[in-house]
Amino acid sequence: MARMKFLCDADRCIECNACVTACKNENDVPWGINRRRVVTINDGQPGERSVSMACMHCTDAPCAAVCPVSCFYTTADGVVLHSKDLCIGCGYCFYACPFGAPQYPRVGNFGSRGKMDKCTFCAGGPETDLSKTEYEKYGSNRLAEGKLPLCAEMCSTKSLLAGDGEIIAQIFKERVIKRGYSSGAWGWQTAYRETVAT
Amino acid sequence: MLVRYLPMRAMLVGSALCLLALLCPLALAQQPSSVNPTADSVKEQDLLKEFHKVQGRGSIPDTKSYVIQQPAGRDWRKFHEVTLHWIGGTAILGMLALLVVFYLFRGMVRLETGRSGRTVVRFNAFERFVHWMTAVCFITLGITGLNITFGKELLLPYFGPEAFTEWSQWAKYAHNFASFPFTLGVVLIFLMWIVWNFPTAVDVRWLREGGGIIGHEHPPARRFNAGQKMIYWIVVLAGGAMAVSGYILMFPFYETDISQMQTAEMVHAIAGICFIAIMLAHIYIGTIGMEGAFEAMGSGRVDVNWAREHHSLWLEKQIAKGHVSEPSPPEGSPAPAE
Numbered sequence: 203m204a205r206m207k208f209l210c211d212a213d214r215c216i217e218c219n220a221c222v223t224a225c226k227n228e229n230d231v232p233w234g235i236n237r238r239r240v241v242t243i244n245d246g247q248p249g250e251r252s253v254s255m256a257c258m259h260c261t262d263a264p265c266a267a268v269c270p271v272s273c274f275y276t277t278a279d280g281v282v283l284h285s286k287d288l289c290i291g292c293g294y295c296f297y298a299c300p301f302g303a304p305q306y307p308r309v310g311n312f313g314s315r316g317k318m319d320k321c322t323f324c325a326g327g328p329e330t331d332l333s334k335t336e337y338e339k340y341g342s343n344r345l346a347e348g349k350l351p352l353c354a355e356m357c358s359t360k361s362l363l364a365g366d367g368e369i370i371a372q373i374f375k376e377r378v379i380k381r382g383y384s385s386g387a388w389g390w391q392t393a394y395r396e397t398v399a400t
Numbered sequence: 401m402l403v404r405y406l407p408m409r410a411m412l413v414g415s416a417l418c419l420l421a422l423l424c425p426l427a428l429a430q431q432p433s434s435v436n437p438t439a440d441s442v443k444e445q446d447l448l449k450e451f452h453k454v455q456g457r458g459s460i461p462d463t464k465s466y467v468i469q470q471p472a473g474r475d476w477r478k479f480h481e482v483t484l485h486w487i488g489g490t491a492i493l494g495m496l497a498l499l500v501v502f503y504l505f506r507g508m509v510r511l512e513t514g515r516s517g518r519t520v521v522r523f524n525a526f527e528r529f530v531h532w533m534t535a536v537c538f539i540t541l542g543i544t545g546l547n548i549t550f551g552k553e554l555l556l557p558y559f560g561p562e563a564f565t566e567w568s569q570w571a572k573y574a575h576n577f578a579s580f581p582f583t584l585g586v587v588l589i590f591l592m593w594i595v596w597n598f599p600t601a602v603d604v605r606w607l608r609e610g611g612g613i614i615g616h617e618h619p620p621a622r623r624f625n626a627g628q629k630m631i632y633w634i635v636v637l638a639g640g641a642m643a644v645s646g647y648i649l650m651f652p653f654y655e656t657d658i659s660q661m662q663t664a665e666m667v668h669a670i671a672g673i674c675f676i677a678i679m680l681a682h683i684y685i686g687t688i689g690m691e692g693a694f695e696a697m698g699s700g701r702v703d704v705n706w707a708r709e710h711h712s713l714w715l716e717k718q719i720a721k722g723h724v725s726e727p728s729p730p731e732g733s734p735a736p737a738e
Contacts, residue, residue, distance in 0.1 A: 213438055219459070239465045243456035249441025253456070255468040264477040270548045271565050272556060288565045290572055292548065293652060297662050298477040300470055313652045383439035388454075391445075392471050 204366035205280040206323055206345075207394065208354070209374055210254045212385045214361030217242055217252040221353035221362050225256070228324065228352040229341025235305045237321040238353055251385065254362050256321035256353070257282065257303035258393035265295035265304060279345070280367075281323040286339050291315035300392045323364070324351040371398045444469075453659075464653055476662045484549055484669050491677040499684045509690040511706055512616065519701040520715065520724045527592060528700055534585030534635075540578045541642075542676045544571035549669065579646055586639035589632070596623045597632045602713065612710075623714045631682050638675040641667060701725075 217240050225231065225238045238256035263282045266274035273288035274295075284295075293315050295304040306315035326343030329336035336343060344351060354364035363370040371387070375398055378384035387398040447454045454469035523531070547555070547568060556564045603626035609619040611627050624632065645668035652661055686693050692706035704724055707715040718724055 212444075234462075236460055236462060236465060239458055239460055241456040241458045241466055241468045243447070243454070244442060245457045248437040251441050251456075253454075253468055264474050268477050268480050270552055271561070271568050272552050273561075273565070285561075288561050290565060290569045292572060294480070294548075294665075297658065297665060298473045298480075300473040302465060302467055302470070302658075313650055313654070383436065385441065386444050388444050389469060392469060392474070 203278055205368075206259060206365065207280070207367040207370060207390075208256070208258055208323075208351075209363045209370045209387050209390070209398075211361040211363065211374060211377065212251050212253050212388050213377075213381070213383075214359045215240070215252040215254055216359055216361075218358050220356045220358050221254045224352040224356035225321070228344075229322070230337070231319070231341065232307060235307060235319050237303075237305065237319070253388050254353070254357075255301055255303075255389070257299075257323070258301050258389050259323055260300075260393040261395060264298035264300065268294045268298040270294065275328070277325065279323075279325075281325045281345070283322055283325060283327055283340075284318065284320070285328045286317040286319075287328075289317045291317055301389060321351075324349070367394070374398050464658065467658060470658055472659055472662065476665070479666060480549070480669070484673070485553075487670060488546070488549060488673045491673050492680070495677040495680045499681065503684075503688065506613070508688060509613065511691050511703065512709065513705045515692075515703050516705045518704040518725055520704055520707055520718050521700055522696040522702045522707070523700045525700065528697055530585055530588045530592065531697055533581055534589060537578045537582035537585060538679065540574055541582055542672070542679075544575040544578075545672055546676070547571050576650060579643070579650070582639070583643045586636060586643065589639075590636045593624070593632060597629045599626070599629065603629065618709050618712070620712045621710065621714065623711065625711065627685075631678070634675070634678055638671050638678075641671045642675065645671070 219240050222236070222238050222240060226236075229237065231237055238254060240252055240254045243251045243253070259276075259280060259282045261280070263274065263276065265284075266272075266276065266282060269284075269289075270292055271288050271290055273286075274282060274284040276282050291306060291309075291314075293304075293306065293313075295318060296302065296306075303320045304318045305320060306318055308314065309316035322340050322343075324342055324344035326332075326336045326346065327340035329339060331346040332343055342352075349355075351364045354362045363373060374384075374387060378398075391397055444454060448469070448471065452470070452472060453467055455467045458466045551564065551568060551571075555567070559567060600622070602620060602622055606619045606621055606626045609617050611625060612618050645664045648656055648661070648664040649668060656664065686697065690710075692703050696702045704715065707718070715724075
């Protein structure tokens with residue numbers, strides 16, 4: 203069984219934000235919600251690094267553990283999804299998430315949070331696969347169509363890899379060997395408790 | 401087409417190569433032989449070791465999103481799911497067990513001299529209103545607050561997911577709205593009773609004799625005894641801590657970052673649990689723990705004998721002021737003529 207993961211090769215990311223745009227478009231993400239974002243470290247200086255970050259679909263997801271209403275579930279592929287019908291918008295998943303993946307629409311005054319929204323690995327939600335309600339609530343379900351997340355598909359430099367963990371780790375390893383250096387698989391130690399051995 | 405441009409291109413390439421050949425020794429002399437900015441750039445582990453988070457610059461207005469890794473989230477998860485469960489279970493169940501055992505051994509503290517039929521005003525209407533407003537809010541806040549931590553363990557298996565979510569959603573609203581009258585109540589309690597709650601020498605003796613809870617001593621006390629003063633200060637300080645941390649949680653990221661939010665939640669959870677445990681003891685003593693105690697906050701008047709046994713110094717003052725009522729007529733006798 204495939205275990206889906208994301209890997210952003212920070213040595214290749216050029217901060218083009220194609221992944222961000224692709225995600226927003228494919229999933230009809232509302233204003234103010236950013237499922238995926240690109241962050242640049244040491245901007246403008248030599249050794250500038252850009253990393254594209256969304257939900258990492260962690261092993262033993264902390265968001266799922268702290269949810270007071272247990273609205274999360276992990277699919278057989280290792281994709282961490284949640285039910286917007288059960289979510290009460292308490293915000294705890296954001297405190298627990300090491301990657302800041304959960305987003306909340308602003309539906310009321312002060313700090314009112316609406317239903318949590320986050321990257322679904324383009325795998326939809328608990329509604330029936332490829333139904334209209336699933337699209338309206340969670341965005342597209344590309345995995346059900348046998349496709350991979352659009353952010354990785356649209357990446358201009360193929361720095362963002364998405365798919366079976368073994369396969370993308372292998373691709374990354376080959377790149378590292380070829381170029382002779384690597385900044386590592388960002389987030390893998392925290393999300394999956396493993397690094398890509400190079 | 402290409403043929404016409406060839407000489408031009410050849411010239412350009414030729415001059416470029418000459419330029420390079422001229423500059424090469426110059427360039428080599430000035431730069432070190434191997435520099436690879438990409439290879440030398442900062443590594444994830446270095447950033448984590450130094451800052452305990454990985455943060456950069458993003459291009460969207462949400463500045464929270466510039467933190468791309470805060471592993472502290474996993475530590476906070478462990479606190480909330482494991483540590484807090486242990487603290488909460490121990491504190492609350494422990495206190496309940498303690499109270500049950502105490503009641504079985506000591507029983508209700510009885511009025512040894514019996515009821516006199518004469519009463520004295522203990523708390524006026526405003527004081528009682530503030531107390532009950534705060535108390536009802538506290539119960540609401542306590543139950544809805546505990547739901548966040550323990551609800552999925554204790555209630556979800558019996559309610560089912562949809563019903564539990566519905567209940568939790570309303571519990572969240574109740575918690576957030578009840579916080580306002582509760583905070584107001586704590587402030588009013590602080591202001592209206594502070595004069596009587598400073599520690600004095602009378603309290604030292606009262607504490608030394610254990611307040612008379614064990615045995616049959618009745619150490620003197622003023623309006624509030626040392627035990628009540630402790631409750632007063634716990635309510636003010638813990639209530640204050642709950643309000644501050646609670647409002648930080650209710651206005652998330654207005655002035656705080658992620659680690660400060662996590663700290664606010666931890667303060668709110670631990671102070672809340674301890675507050676609940678202590679209030680269980682307060683509720684015990686004010687209801688089944690002591691005969692004649694509840695009416696102080698219920699009707700506002702207490703029996704003179706109760707006052708003499710438990711707040712003798714306060715009663716002396718009330719008598720001197722003429723606040724004690726006349727004895728009620730014995731049954732069967734005619735009412736005194738006007």
